[in-house]
Amino acid sequence: MPTTTQVRLAQRPVGTPDDATFGVVEEELPALEEGQVLLRVVYLSLDPYMRGRMSDAPSYADPVPVGGLLVGGTVCQVEDSRSEDWNEGDWVLSYSGWQTRAISDGTGLRRLDPAQAPVSTALGVLGMPGFTAYAGLLEIGRPQAGETVVVAAATGPVGSAVGQIARARGARAVGIAGGAEKCAALLDEFGFDAAVDHRSPTFAEDLAAAVPDGIDVYFENVGGEVTKQVLRHVNKYARIPVCGLVSGYNATEVPEGPDRLPGFLGLVLRRSLTVRGFIQDEFLRTHGRDFVRDMTGWLATGAVHYREDVVQGLENAPEAFRGLLTGANFGKLVVQVGEDPHRTS
Structure with missing residues (x-):
């Protein structure tokens, strides 16, 4: 019988997930029943939201139970099938x-065409x-031609797409990233109009210079000191889609200092700001088809570029995930779990 190697939540992390957070087990899988398929996992997506699922704090999704399989999006190849809808060799x-293998009854699977992308x-x-970038920016940010859009974590998969979509809509894109290499990529690879290094000792001054006409849309991915500086420059009627707050995901206590909530709410009032949190799947029904059409077109014309950060081996997923939460990755972080005959590098 086939087996699967799984990474499970051994215990809830306090602060940064350490090795004790993760447990590895190998299990024998049962024989397929009618309508089921056996999936060979080839790629595993690592995303910041997973840190929240490791915690039992209130959130928009149920936590992973201790001892449970860690969640994540995957690209798989059908290894065996007892379903009329799926054939051996199909990509989904x-x-x-x-984990390295999974059994599915077909629910939630989406067919992929390796010849297309x-x-x-x-x-x-x-x-x-x-x-996430497409729906959050266009539904909440609503950038207009000539406006300034700022996005943090700008070389990540969401941030880089936000800036390029903003440019496609005629707006000016300013990216905030950590380090000279990432800032150079924002300009040379992703086509942003300006890039600001949040690790620079002159970050506040550099940001001010990059947004001489203020900020009309701030796509929030990070929180913390970055947001504090951005809010100094938001224009009247600015829109702030709140996608994530990764700078605080490993925090174990409330930051010291004065209560800044009254000041923030005062700013929202004085400048008539729109601040709206969102989870991407709430927009699938209204924006899903448009996203596929537009993003496919932008990729084909070169209006949008992407970068992947591929880590080899499921055993390296925990360390890669820790790096994700501190910005160590460069591009979309994926773990290559199994062989992909289409990948040449």
């Missing part, structure tokens, strides 16, 4: 989590991160 997008992009620019 699934939510199989941190690299299958790994279904986890990035043509998948959830790309759609």
